[in-house]
Amino acid sequence: MGQMIIDVEAFLETGGPVLNVIAIVTVVMWTLMLERFYFFYRVFPRVAEKAQEDWQARDDHSSWGAHQIRRLKVSELRMELEDGLAYIRVLVALCPLLGLLGTVTGMIEVFDVMAVAGSGNAKAMAGGVSRATIPTMAGMVAALSGLILSARLEQFAADEGERLADRLEIEHGGSEE
Amino acid sequence: MSRSIIVRKKVQNMKKWVVAGALVALLPIAAGAQETEPGAMVIDVPQSTSVDDLLEKVRKGFDVQKREDAERVRIFETRREEQDQLLADAKAREAREEARSQALEKEYQEKEVKIAELEAALEQRMGNLGELFGVTRQISGDSRGLMEASITSSQFDNERIAFLESLGASKELPSIDELKRLWYEMQREMTEQGKVVTYTTEVYTPGGIEQREVTRAGVFSVISGGEYLLWDPNKGQLQELAKQPPARFVDTVGEYEGGEGLTGLAVDPSSGSLLAVLIESRGLVERLQAQEGGAVGNVIMGLGGIAFLLGVFKMAWLFIVGRKVASQKKSTTPDTSNPLGRVLAVAQDNPDADREQLELMLDEVVLRESGKLESLVWLVRIVSVVAPLLGLLGTVTGMIRTFQSITLFGAGDPRMMAGGISEALMTTMLGLVAAIPLVLLHAALANNTKKIVDTLDEQSAGLIAQQE
Numbered sequence: 001m002g003q004m005i006i007d008v009e010a011f012l013e014t015g016g017p018v019l020n021v022i023a024i025v026t027v028v029m030w031t032l033m034l035e036r037f038y039f040f041y042r043v044f045p046r047v048a049e050k051a052q053e054d055w056q057a058r059d060d061h062s063s064w065g066a067h068q069i070r071r072l073k074v075s076e077l078r079m080e081l082e083d084g085l086a087y088i089r090v091l092v093a094l095c096p097l098l099g100l101l102g103t104v105t106g107m108i109e110v111f112d113v114m115a116v117a118g119s120g121n122a123k124a125m126a127g128g129v130s131r132a133t134i135p136t137m138a139g140m141v142a143a144l145s146g147l148i149l150s151a152r153l154e155q156f157a158a159d160e161g162e163r164l165a166d167r168l169e170i171e172h173g174g175s176e177e
Numbered sequence: 178m179s180r181s182i183i184v185r186k187k188v189q190n191m192k193k194w195v196v197a198g199a200l201v202a203l204l205p206i207a208a209g210a211q212e213t214e215p216g217a218m219v220i221d222v223p224q225s226t227s228v229d230d231l232l233e234k235v236r237k238g239f240d241v242q243k244r245e246d247a248e249r250v251r252i253f254e255t256r257r258e259e260q261d262q263l264l265a266d267a268k269a270r271e272a273r274e275e276a277r278s279q280a281l282e283k284e285y286q287e288k289e290v291k292i293a294e295l296e297a298a299l300e301q302r303m304g305n306l307g308e309l310f311g312v313t314r315q316i317s318g319d320s321r322g323l324m325e326a327s328i329t330s331s332q333f334d335n336e337r338i339a340f341l342e343s344l345g346a347s348k349e350l351p352s353i354d355e356l357k358r359l360w361y362e363m364q365r366e367m368t369e370q371g372k373v374v375t376y377t378t379e380v381y382t383p384g385g386i387e388q389r390e391v392t393r394a395g396v397f398s399v400i401s402g403g404e405y406l407l408w409d410p411n412k413g414q415l416q417e418l419a420k421q422p423p424a425r426f427v428d429t430v431g432e433y434e435g436g437e438g439l440t441g442l443a444v445d446p447s448s449g450s451l452l453a454v455l456i457e458s459r460g461l462v463e464r465l466q467a468q469e470g471g472a473v474g475n476v477i478m479g480l481g482g483i484a485f486l487l488g489v490f491k492m493a494w495l496f497i498v499g500r501k502v503a504s505q506k507k508s509t510t511p512d513t514s515n516p517l518g519r520v521l522a523v524a525q526d527n528p529d530a531d532r533e534q535l536e537l538m539l540d541e542v543v544l545r546e547s548g549k550l551e552s553l554v555w556l557v558r559i560v561s562v563v564a565p566l567l568g569l570l571g572t573v574t575g576m577i578r579t580f581q582s583i584t585l586f587g588a589g590d591p592r593m594m595a596g597g598i599s600e601a602l603m604t605t606m607l608g609l610v611a612a613i614p615l616v617l618l619h620a621a622l623a624n625n626t627k628k629i630v631d632t633l634d635e636q637s638a639g640l641i642a643q644q645e
Contacts, residue, residue: 013423064532065642072639075631086627090620094613097565101609108464108602115595124450 016131018102026142029091055168081157092146099139106132318345326410329369370396382417397444403431407452470603473571481611484560488618491553495625516546520637547630554622561615568608575601
C-alpha cells in the first residue's frame with residue numbers, strides 16, 4: 001500500500017502540476033457520476049413511485065389546473081434527474097483541454113531546457129517531454145472514461161423523464177397542452 | 178627507431194667530411210699554380226737621350242730580359258717539380274681517404290645491421306610497455322574528467338586533478354610511482370563513491386564563500402543545513418541552489434542530517450544535472466511578470482479577467498435570486514423582489530382573466546424575466562471560446578517571430594529562437610488557462626439560469642393552479 005502511494009506520487013511528479021488538476025477533475029467527475037448512478041437506481045424509483053401515487057390520489061386528472069400541476073411535477077422531477085449532468089458534461093469536455101494545457105506547459109519546460117543546455121542534451125529534455133505527454137494521455141483516458149458513462153447517464157435521464165410523463169396518466173376530455 | 182636515424186645521419190655526415198677533407202687538401206695546389214703567373218711582365222721604362230743611347234739601352238734591355246727569362250724558366254722548372262711532388266702527395270692522400278671511406282662505408286653497413294638487430298631486441302624487450310604508455314595516458318585523461326565531475330572533488334584538494342592532468346599530457350613513459358599513484362587515486366575514488374561522509378569545505382553562496390559542514394551521500398547529492406548543494410565541475414565549487422526541489426524531497430534532508438540509524442534521503446541519480454535544471458526552471462508567476470506572452474497574452478489575460486469577474490458577479494447574483502425563488506415556491510403571497518414572485522403577481526393582479534389570457538400574460542412575463550436572467554451568460558461563453566482562439570493566434574505570431582529569427586540568425590542556436598517559442602507556447606497556455614475556468618463558470622451559470630427559467634416557465638402555471 002505504501003509502495004502504491006509512492007508509485008502514484010512518482011507518477012504525479014513526472015506528470016507535473018497539470019496532472020494534479022486532471023486528477024482532481026477526474027475524481028470530482030467520477031464522484032458526480034457515482035452520485036448520479038446511486039440516485040438513478042436507488043433514490044429515483046421511489047421518488048417516481050411516490051409522484052405517481054400522489055397523482056393517482058388526485059380526483060381531478062383532466063382539468064387545466066390538473067394539467068399544470070402534472071407539468072410542474074414532471075418538470076421538478078426532470079430537474080432532479082438532470083441535476084449535475086451538465087457539470088459532468090463540462091468536466092468531460094475539460095479533460096482534453098487540461099491535457100492540452102499539460103502539453104503546452106511541458107513543451108515550455110522542454111524549450112527552457114533547450115535554451116539552457118542546447119538541443120543536444122536529450123536526457124535533460126526528457127523531464128519536460130514526460131510532463132507534456134503524460135497529462136495529454138491522462139486527459140484522454142479521463143475524458144474517454146467519463147464520456148462513455150456520461151452518455152449512459154444522459155440517456156437514462158432522458159428515458160426516465162419520458163417514462164415519468166407517461167406514468168402520470170391524463171384522462172382525456174380536458175384541454176390538451 | 179629514432180636512435181637508428183641519428184646514427185645513420187652521423188655516418189652520412191662523416192662521409193661528407195671525408196670528401197670535403199680530400200677537396201681541401203687539393204686546393205693549395207691549384208692556388209700555387211695561379212700565384213706564379215703575373216710576375217713575368219715587369220719591365221723598366223728607359224730614359225732616352227739619343228738614338229745610340231736608345232739602341233744601347235735596347236740592347237741592354239734585351240740582355241736583362243734574357244737573363245730574367247732564363248731565371249724565370251729555372252724557377253718554373255723547380256716549381257714544377259714541387260707541384261708534381263704535391264700532386265703525387267694529394268693523390269696518395271686521396272687514395273688513402275678513399276680506402277678509409279670504403280672502410281667506413283663497410284662499418285656503416287655493418288652497424289646498420291646491428292642497429293636493426295638491436296631495435297628488434299628493444300621492441301621485443303619493451304613488449305607491452307609501449308601499450309602501457311598509451312593506456313596510462315588515456316586512463317588518466319578519462320579519470321580526470323570523471324573525477325572533476327564527481328562530487329568527491331569537493332572533499333579532496335585539486336592536487337589529484339593536477340596529477341592526472343600532467344600524467345595524461347606527459348610524453349614520457351610513466352614511472353612506477355606515477356602508475357601506483359594513478360591506481361591509488363582510482364581506487365580511492367571508487368571507495369569514496371560508496372561512502373557517506375561529513376566534512377567541512379567551502380560553499381559559494383550569494384553572500385560570498387562560507388566554510389560549512391556538508392554531508393556527501395555517495396556521488397549523488399551533497400547536503401548542508403537541510404538543503405541540497407550543487408557541485409559545479411566547471412568552476413570546481415559547491416554552490417547554494419537558488420531554488421530547492423519540492424518539499425517532500427527537501428524534508429528528507431533534515432531527517433537524514435539529524436537522524437540516527439537508517440533514514441531515507443532523496444538523491445539525484447544524475448549527480449547534479451537534475452538540480453541544475455531545477456535552478457533554471459521558472460514558475461508561472463515569474464513568466465507572467467516577464468510578460469512572455471507578449472501583446473496577445475495581455476489581451477487574453479485582460480479579456481479572461483473581465484469575463485471571470487463578471488461571471489463570478491453574475492453567479493453570486495443568480496445564487497441570491499435562486500434562493501429567493503426557492504423560498505417563493507413555498508409561500509403563497511407573491512413577492513415582487515424575485516422573478517417567480519413577479520410572475521405569480523401577474524396572476525394575482527388579474528384574477529378575472531381566463532386561462533388562455535393568463536397563459537399569454539405568463540408567457541410574456543416569463544420571457545421578460547428569462548432575458549434578464551440570461552444576460553452576461555453569453556459573455557462568459559464567448560470569452561471561453563475566444564480565449565483558446567486567441568491563444569492559437571499568439572502561437573502563430575510567436576512562430577512568425579521564431580522563423581524571422583531563423584531567417585536572420587539560422588537555426589543553429591536554440592537560444593535565439595527561445596523568445597518566439599516562449600511567446601507561442603505561453604499564449605496557448607494562457608488561452609487554455611483562461612478558458613478552463615470560464616467553461617466551468619459558464620456551465621454553472623447556464624445550469625442555474627436554466628433551473629430558474631424552467632421554474633418560471635413550467636412551474637409558474639402549476640403553482641397558480643395549486644393555489645387555486
